[in-house]
Structures are given as C-alpha cells and as structure tokens.
Amino acid sequence: MDSNSSRGKRTSLQPLRAAGRQRVEELLEAASDLMAERGYEATTMTEIAARAGAKIGSLYRFFPNKEAVADALVQRHIAVLEDEYAALAKRAAMLSPDALADVLIELLVTLHPCVKSLSALMEARTDRMEIRDRARGHAIAGIAAALRVCAPGLDEALARDIAAVVLNTMKVLRGMITKDAPTTPGAPDELRRMNRLYLADRLAPYQRALDGITDAQP
Amino acid sequence: MDSNSSRGKRTSLQPLRAAGRQRVEELLEAASDLMAERGYEATTMTEIAARAGAKIGSLYRFFPNKEAVADALVQRHIAVLEDEYAALAKRAAMLSPDALADVLIELLVTLHPCVKSLSALMEARTDRMEIRDRARGHAIAGIAAALRVCAPGLDEALARDIAAVVLNTMKVLRGMITKDAPTTPGAPDELRRMNRLYLADRLAPYQRALDGITDAQP
C-alpha cells in the first residue's frame, strides 16, 4: 500500500519505478503541448491522458487534480528558464554589443516553446503570475549581468532597464518568426537592426577596450 | 412577437428599444472585461450577465450562445482598431520622426484595453485568428502610410517592415506600462529611446526638408 507520506491534498504519489517516472514525463509533455495549443481551461484531463497513451486513472494517480498538472508544468518550465539565464553571463564574456545582441535573440528563440506554454498557464491565476514574475526577474538579472560583463561600469539600474527592453525585443522577434512571416518578410531583420543599434548606442560609452565613440549620456 | 427575420442560428434578436440597446452595451462591456481578465473559457455566461447587472436570460435573448458574444466583441474591437489606424496617416503629416515615434507609442497605449481583450478572444479559434491578422494588416498599413507621409520616397515594402517593428515596440511598451512598473522603472523611457533612435536612423535618408544627415542605407 502507498503511504503518501509527505503533505499532499488528498492523493498524489511520486512514481517509484522507472515505468512510473516515464509515465509522468509523458503526461507532462502531453499536458504542456495541449495547454500551449488550446489554453488551460480548454484542455481536458482525458485528452492529456490520451495523448500520453494512458488512461485517465493513471493521470490521477500522479496528479491529484488539474491544477497540480499546471503547477508541475510551471515549476518545470521556470527551472529551465532560470538555468538558461544563469548560464548566459558566462557565455557573454568577450562579446561585442552586436554579437551579444544576436546571442540574446537566439536564446529567446530557443526558449520559445517553454515560454509559450508558460503563458498559456497564466490564465487568470494570480499566484502563478507571481512565479512568472520571478522568472522574469531572473531573465532580466541574467541579461543585465551579461550587459555589464560586456560593458563594465554600466550602472546597475540602467543595465536592468536596458535588459528589460532587450528581453521584450527578444520576445517580439520570437513572435515574428513564429507567426508573421508572410506579411512582412523583412521585419525580423529590421528588428535585429534596431536591437543592435540600440545596444551599440547604449553600451558605447562603457565599451571595454577598442574604439570608444562617446556620444550617449547615461 | 419577434420575427427573427434575418439568418441567425436558433434564436438571436436585435434590441429594438433604447433599453435593449443599452443592455447589449452593458453585456458586451462586461464580457470584454471578464474575458480580458480570465480568458474566454474561464468566463461564465452567468458571470457576464451578473457583471452587467442582468440575469442570464437577458444575455441569451440577445446572443444565441457564448461564441456569439465572443464574435460580437471581436467585430467591435476590430472596428475600433481600423478606425484609429485609418485616422493615423492624417495626424502624422508634418511630424518629425521623433514626434511620430511618440505619437505612435501614445496610440497603442490608448488602444490597450481593446487589444488585450482581442488577444484573450483568440484562445484557439483559427477563424478568429484570421480576422485578427486582418486587423494587424490594417495597423501595419496605417503606420506604414504615416511613415511615408513623414519620409516621402521610402520604399513601400521597407515601410511595412519598419511598421511591423514599430507596432511590436508599441505593444511592448503597453505591456511594460501595465505590468512591469515596479521591477524596472526606467524601462519605458529606454524603450522610447530605442524607438526614436531606430526611426531617426531609418527615416534620416528620406527626411522631408531640413537637416539631412545621410548615413543609413536602405
């Protein structure tokens, strides 16, 4: 008999065998895909199980309710984002602003599925929102750190503001690449151009080494 | 007795008296607010009626089902957007790039509730998506027209690409103003700065009259 030792609402078991662990993986991936496609409310527990090749009973063995599935997904996605941004500053050392701009853009494109799923999970739950804000904080901190590696002497608050702008620019590009392709083919390049223009302008005064064209005021 | 003359699924009446017209207004506004807050699926027909100070029967008198409410909202919001963007080109005459940049930013902030509600309505309905794309097209066309008024000689395709970038920048600012206030207070100003920097750079070669600093290649 299962002991269900640690605190959980009514029922909620950890998988104890390899099969169970894999099932949980499959269930979470199915849930992530479906919720990203259709939204939280529109996704059915039975559908989740079905897409994972399981029956609804299996789903409820590992997750006490629908909320718990969403929470697990949020936690999992947040962890991925935190890792990626924590790793960013290291990669950012020894990059020109232009190169940094492009690396950042790349990063967000990679993170797209994760972020997409996360935003679907935010449907009207304030408590989950604050977790998302925390993730956003990590992203901004990571980018700001990368900026200050690239441009030592940059004020910390300003770095955060710039990071917020860049983060949003990254999001926009992600959106363009995944949706707007047909209408305005040159837009992604234009956006990259804007991003580089901005970062070059903002980082020029603090530029490590090389040609310092000083014309922007903090 | 109501005739229900023109084609409607099962039941769906136009309001014929002032009271009815006002009720419809109230119902749509309530629906718009709720769906913007919680999403389409999570919003209940009873809630909509309640927030409008009505009972569920009244709601079903004017809308045959929940879908119809959403459709009416989409149509209404799209109309607002089209009007605003159509009016833009006229206002844009005789503006410097910097001033135009700020006017555009303003505009999207104004349009925020409308756009927010629209995006909530997009939850997984492909047919509504294409209507939204149409709205997006109008927005880009409006902005591109404004740009070409401001910078005659600007290539049309390029104008559309730039418009797409600016449109997305506007969206980002809207998001910042409504959400991110606490974390990064300076970010909105940074974003404005980026937008001006970009537009100045892009429009400089085609600048109507005045000081032509030519340094950007189309």
Added chain:
DNA sequence: GACGAATTTGAGTCCATCCTCAAATAATAC
C-alpha cells in the same frame, strides 16, 4: 389606461468534464 410588443426573470434540463475507487495487471523482491 389599455393593448401589444419588447424585455426580464430564474427555475430547470442537459451534458461535458473533473475526479473517485475497487478491481485487474505488471513488476520486483525473496
């Protein structure tokens, strides 16, 4: 103020979906 038409009401139906659970099956330990 009386008549007809528009509007409001809310109890009630129907059905989709969340969730339960006891029994069946599969895996592991011995």
Added chain:
DNA sequence: GTATTATTTGAGGATGGACTCAAATTCGTC
C-alpha cells in the same frame, strides 16, 4: 513461485456551466 507493492484501468458519481422557456414585467403608443 509466491508475496508484495506499484501501476493501470474504466465505469460511474458529482458538479458546474451552457442553454431553454413560459410566465411576469416594463415600455411605448393610441
């Protein structure tokens, strides 16, 4: 092989929310 424990299954209970409708009420008009 047997005992034990983990996992799977799927029929059903409970709930909530979309939608109906006949009766009550309000509004406009003559």
